[in-house]
Amino acid sequence: MSFNKFDQYDWNLDQLRALDAVDRCGSFAQAGKELGRATSAISYAINQLETAIDLAVFDRSGHRAELTEDGQAVLAQGRAVLDRARDLNRSVHKLREGWESEIQVVVDGIFPMVPVLDAMRKFGQERTPTRLRLMTEYLTGVAERFERDQAVLMLTLQYQDELRFVATPLPRLELLLVAHADNPVHQITNPVTRQKLRDFVEKPVEDSATKPRQRASGLLFGAEQTLSLSDFQSKREAIRTGVGFGWLPRHLIAELVAKKELRVIELEEGGVHTFNPYIVHRREELAGRGTRLFRRLLLEGFKGYE
Template sequence: MNIERLSLDQLRVFAQVADSGSFLAAAKALKRAQSAVSYAISTLESQLGLPLFDRSSYRPQLTAAGIELLRDARQVLDQVDALQARAAAYAHGQELEITLALDVFFPTSALVALLADFQLAFPGVTVRLEIEALGSVAERVLDGVAMLGVLGTLPIVPPNLLRISLPTVLLVGVVSPAHALAQISGRIPGHVLEQQVQLVLSDRSALTANQDFSVHSSLSWRMSDLGTKHALLRAGMGWGYMPRHVVADDLASGRLVRILTAGHPPEGAALPMQCVYRPDREVGPALAWWLDALAQLTSFDPA
């Protein structure tokens, strides 16, 4: 077996014969002489050391080995085609990969819809998502790791970033129905909130070190993962603010209940979301797509 001498052309001929059902039909599809197609297959079989087609009947039939190796051949051809497409796109200024840093409050439903559209527009571009909280999103953009970021939990945008205003996310105070705060009707005084554990999002970025946002209790448990906070709230481990779209099902089923706090309006607090990116970032087609798509958002559908 001399597999080092295999060519992509041989693999394409192999796949075409299998698809066409005959050497003659493959030759017509490839616009070659039938003898050239037959020679390419015979050479490939010789190099592999086994027959790919059974020629005993009127039409060539794939052998058992041919069926298995055809899958490998198609995989190789697909990878080569993808390589060529990505190289051509990059030569024309298109990014091969795009990294996005998104705030944990960014609605998953909106993200999924955007990613689905992006995949159709740029099937060859790899997407890397970093879901962060507070200053970590801006930090990823400032240090160049992320091409753009979507801020939500960080109320102050660093002045050296360009920004695009996005729809707001509504934050509501929630607690387990078994929690003591759930038994209080109306607005809960601040001195009562201070006596209960508040579940708070935190991060390790330098931008928000030693800073608190919407923290009303000295008894706070801090975490960087929104899913963990959500689970602890449902377990009755404390109270906290959550995006309404995240807890909508919990509120409807009664797993969580709304509470009114002195720091938030009755309908909830509208949290501005903003897309940010560095002014010196070179904007290729893929990044331009994201900037345009985010700028066109007018609302976030409930999850």
């Protein structure tokens, strides 16, 4: 580690606490009473601080010691340091109680983000020492990232039951087969079959896995012209331009369908595809308080989002 000239000042938290107390209490004697120390000990701590930083923090020329301009600046920065120190003590205490330092969560980008972000907001309000790392993938890329990065939670559409995981069902998620209201695809004569749709531009969202596994059956039509996109928001905007058709989650397009900007394609077998998604976590992570808290907040958020 290289030496930094700013590392040379040998002050400590005890001195900053004394400085803070003197300013708040109005005198060295009152500060000593608050901190349970003798007045001479408070005076000594202030003298040591001034020596360490080579600045006078108090003007002692009058009847009562007053903060100098330098002292006011040191006090402001010192209080910020004391706040961070209290945060560190709180974090260390909570880590000893079983909080993880970090939890990684993988979410399929097809999910509505409102309950996820709301859960993150509430998690932050708990002031835990646990950092949240949220990663977005698509289709089989979710499980791949979950395994590769050893994440503790995933929100996924596709789950194969394994003894090392615990899966809890989430509210069903519906995809609608849509195109812009003016798209020629709506002129197809009934019945609207998969074969007929292959003559139009299909817009799938790419699987984000490095080695994609089998996609959920029924989502691809095998059209000669395809325009693959990386996420559902981009896919929605692309379909709104009038080019192509594809499956989109109901929560992302409900308003556009209600306004008749997008229309559901009445496929012979049905223009709605339903997933039964899960929130999955590792059994060995059950003891982690951060994992349990965030999982509970997610479940509450999705329940209220139904």
